[in-house]
Amino acid sequence: MAFSTRISRTQLFNRRINSSRSVLLRSSVHTWSPLGSAFNANPSPEPGTHGSSPYSGAFLYKQLSRPVGYTEFLEESVATAERMVREVVNTPPSEQVVQIIDDISDTLCRVADLSEFIRQAHPDVEFARVAEHASLSVSALVERLNTDPTIYRSLRRFVESQGFLESDSETRVVAKLLLDEFEFSGIHLDSESRRRFVALAERNVLLGNEFMRRSCLATRVRVSAIPEAIRPCFLPSSSSSASVTIDQRFYNVPSAEAREFAYRAYLHSDAETETVLESLLRNRCEIATLTGFSSYAARALTATMAGTPDYVAAFLEGLSDSLRPLWEAAGTRETPPWEFVYLMNSRRTADLASFRTTPYFSVGSVMEGINGVVASLFNIELVVEAVVPGEVWSPEVYKLAVVDRETSETLGLIYCDLFDRDVNKPPMDCHFTIRCGRQLPNSQATTTDSKPTTTDSPSFQLPIVVINVCLGRAPSPSCPTLLTFPSVSNLFHEFGHAIHSILGGRTRYQHASGTRCYGDFAEFPSTLMEHFARDRRVLRSFAKHYHTGETIPEPLLDKLLKSENLFSSYELSNQVHNSLLDQRLHGNDPLSRPISETAASIDSPLAAVPGTAPYLRFSHLVGYGARYYSYQLSRALSALVWQSCFARDPFSGAQGDRLRRHLLAYGGTKDPWELVSGILGYTPSHADLVNSLITDHNSGF
Numbered sequence: 001m002a003f004s005t006r007i008s009r010t011q012l013f014n015r016r017i018n019s020s021r022s023v024l025l026r027s028s029v030h031t032w033s034p035l036g037s038a039f040n041a042n043p044s045p046e047p048g049t050h051g052s053s054p055y056s057g058a059f060l061y062k063q064l065s066r067p068v069g070y071t072e073f074l075e076e077s078v079a080t081a082e083r084m085v086r087e088v089v090n091t092p093p094s095e096q097v098v099q100i101i102d103d104i105s106d107t108l109c110r111v112a113d114l115s116e117f118i119r120q121a122h123p124d125v126e127f128a129r130v131a132e133h134a135s136l137s138v139s140a141l142v143e144r145l146n147t148d149p150t151i152y153r154s155l156r157r158f159v160e161s162q163g164f165l166e167s168d169s170e171t172r173v174v175a176k177l178l179l180d181e182f183e184f185s186g187i188h189l190d191s192e193s194r195r196r197f198v199a200l201a202e203r204n205v206l207l208g209n210e211f212m213r214r215s216c217l218a219t220r221v222r223v224s225a226i227p228e229a230i231r232p233c234f235l236p237s238s239s240s241s242a243s244v245t246i247d248q249r250f251y252n253v254p255s256a257e258a259r260e261f262a263y264r265a266y267l268h269s270d271a272e273t274e275t276v277l278e279s280l281l282r283n284r285c286e287i288a289t290l291t292g293f294s295s296y297a298a299r300a301l302t303a304t305m306a307g308t309p310d311y312v313a314a315f316l317e318g319l320s321d322s323l324r325p326l327w328e329a330a331g332t333r334e335t336p337p338w339e340f341v342y343l344m345n346s347r348r349t350a351d352l353a354s355f356r357t358t359p360y361f362s363v364g365s366v367m368e369g370i371n372g373v374v375a376s377l378f379n380i381e382l383v384v385e386a387v388v389p390g391e392v393w394s395p396e397v398y399k400l401a402v403v404d405r406e407t408s409e410t411l412g413l414i415y416c417d418l419f420d421r422d423v424n425k426p427p428m429d430c431h432f433t434i435r436c437g438r439q440l441p442n443s444q445a446t447t448t449d450s451k452p453t454t455t456d457s458p459s460f461q462l463p464i465v466v467i468n469v470c471l472g473r474a475p476s477p478s479c480p481t482l483l484t485f486p487s488v489s490n491l492f493h494e495f496g497h498a499i500h501s502i503l504g505g506r507t508r509y510q511h512a513s514g515t516r517c518y519g520d521f522a523e524f525p526s527t528l529m530e531h532f533a534r535d536r537r538v539l540r541s542f543a544k545h546y547h548t549g550e551t552i553p554e555p556l557l558d559k560l561l562k563s564e565n566l567f568s569s570y571e572l573s574n575q576v577h578n579s580l581l582d583q584r585l586h587g588n589d590p591l592s593r594p595i596s597e598t599a600a601s602i603d604s605p606l607a608a609v610p611g612t613a614p615y616l617r618f619s620h621l622v623g624y625g626a627r628y629y630s631y632q633l634s635r636a637l638s639a640l641v642w643q644s645c646f647a648r649d650p651f652s653g654a655q656g657d658r659l660r661r662h663l664l665a666y667g668g669t670k671d672p673w674e675l676v677s678g679i680l681g682y683t684p685s686h687a688d689l690v691n692s693l694i695t696d697h698n699s700g701f
Helices: 009-014 034-039 068-089 095-121 125-146 149-159 162-166 169-184 191-215 228-233 248-252 256-266 271-290 296-300 309-329 337-355 363-378 485-503 524-534 536-542 554-564 568-585 595-600 630-646 653-662 672-680 686-698
Strands: 219-222 243-246 380-385 397-404 410-417 430-435 438-440 459-461 464-468
Touching: 034 363, 034 380, 068 095, 068 125, 068 149, 095 125, 095 149, 095 169, 095 430, 095 464, 149 162, 149 169, 191 271, 219 256, 228 256, 243 256, 248 256, 248 337, 256 337, 271 296, 271 595, 296 309, 309 568, 309 630, 309 686, 363 380, 363 485, 363 524, 363 536, 363 653, 380 410, 410 485, 430 485, 464 485, 485 524, 485 554, 524 536, 524 630, 536 554, 568 595, 568 630, 568 686, 630 653, 630 672, 630 686, 653 672
Parallel strands: 410 464
Antiparallel strands: 219 243, 380 397, 397 410, 430 464, 438 459
C-alpha cells in the first residue's frame, strides 16, 4: 500500500526456554550455550514446554488458531481500513493525513504479509487455502485504494500545504514516498489514460507470468536426435521412451560431449518464448511513455539509490572493465560456457567430500556465531523462547526474541523455519516480514508490543519476521543438522535482513520501517553479514566440532576459504552481464534490433553460443525489471563499509554501535546515500564502488 515491559535479566531468562530442551546432545561431549544447544536439538516441543499456556494461533493471533479465523481476521481488518479511508478524506491537510494512511497500510499489510506467508508455508492445506483467499482479497483492496483519487487528493493537499514544510523530516519523507507511489500507479492521469494504464498493468502481469513459466520449462528432445554415444547419459539403456526431458541437471554429467548437448538443448532459441518477451518489453515501454518517462528503466529507478539509468550504466560498465583483466588472465574466453557450471560444481563437491568441514558447522554452532557477531556489534542478544500451542505452523520452528542487552527490552521476534519438510515449504532461502515495527500511541499498545519505560516515552509495535532457509533434515537425537559453507553464508545473510527489520523497526511510520527502504539498499545489511561469515577470525570463534568442541583447524579453514573463492570472477561477470542486459532491454527503444543482438553487444566472457538464447532463461527480467543491478550495488556498499569499519576488527562494538544508531535505525526514513556517507565519512564515487568489489574479490570475499 502506498499503504514490551522492561524486566530484570533474571526474569528475562526465567521466561525463556532453558531446561525444557536438552542442554547437551545425547551423543556430545561438548557443552553448548543455551542458544546453541536449542538449535542442535529438534525443536519439537517436549512435554511440559508449554506449561499451562492457552492455545493460540499463528504468531500469537488467537483467532488464527482455526482456518475460519483467517476470514474473520480479513473482514475485521477490511472494516477497520474502510473506516479509516472515510476518516482520511475528511481530515484537513495535516500530519494526521499521513498517519491515517500509514495506519491503513499497517492494518492491511498485517493481513497481506501474514496470509501470504501462511499460504506458502503452512503444511495444512486448509490453512493454506484460506490464507490464500485472504491474501488475494486484501491485495485486490490495496489495488483499489492505490487508485482511489479521494485518498490521493487528501495526501496531495497536505504535501502542497505550509504544514508539510513545517512537519518533521520523517513525515515529509513518508508523505513524499506515498505520493510518488500513488502516481507510480497512474492515479494522476486523466480517466482515459488511467483506464489504459490499468489495462497495461494487468497485461504486464499476464505476460510476466507467461515468460516466467516458459523460462523454467525443461526441453523435450527426441531420443533419435541425441548422438548414440551419449544417450546413456540421458536415459537408461532399457528405456523405450521416444523422447527425454533435458534441464540443468545434465550440466553435471561426466561426458563433456553430453554436457555440450544438454547446454545447447536447454538454452535453445525458442520463437514463441521470444515473442512473449518482446511483447512484455513492448508493454513496459508503453507503460513508461504513458506515465511520462523516457524508458521503463527510468521509471523503475525513480525510488532507488541509483536514481537514473545513466548511473547504473556507469557503475556496471566500470565494473565490467575492471573484471576484464581477471577473466582474461584466467582464460575464461577459451573455456566453453557449459564447462563452467560443471567445473564449479565438481570442484566444490570434491572439496566438500575431502575437506569434511560440515562437522564444524552444526546449526547450533552457526547460531552461536551469528549471536556473537550481533552481540559484539549491536549489544543485542538472540534468546530462544518457548512457543505456545498453535503459535507456529510446523513443530520444527524456533522462536527467538531479539533482546537489548543494556535495557533487557525485547526489540522484535524472529521465527526460524530452517529445515526441509515434505509439505508446503518455500523452496528458497528468504526473509518474510510478518509485521513491521513502528511507534505507537500508548493507547494502541497491546500485550505483544514494547511498552514505554516512562510516561514520556513511546510504545513500539514489535516487528515480527520469519527466516526461511532449507538446511536439510531437522536434528536427530544422535546428530545435529550439519551445514555446508554456502549454507552458513546464507544463514548469516538472512539474519542480516532480520536484524535490519528489527533495529530499523522503531520509526514513526511502518511504511518506512526496517527493510522498507530503497530496493538497491535493502540488500546492504545482509551482504555485509556475509563478510562476517567469511572472516577467519569470526569463523574460528564459532566453527567448533559438534562432538568434540574442537575449533576448525587452520589448514582446513585455509582450504575452505580458497575453495569458496574459486570461479568468483566468472560468477561476478555473469551477474554484471545479466544486469547490463536487464538495463538495455528496459532502456530507450529496446526492440529497435533483435534481442539476440542486444545480448551479443555486451562485452563479456559469457558470449552466447550460436543457436542458443540464454536470455530466454533469465526469469529475473520479470521480477526485477531494470533493477537486477541492485544486488551488485548493495554488495559494493557493504564491501566499502566492511573495509572501512570492520576489516581491522570484526567484533568492534564502537563501529557496530555507529552502524546501528546512524544507519540501521533509520529504516527507510533517510536518503541511503546520506546514511552511508555518514558511516564512511564521504560519498562514494563509481570508482570507489567498483574498487571495493575488486578489493573484495582479491581478498577472498
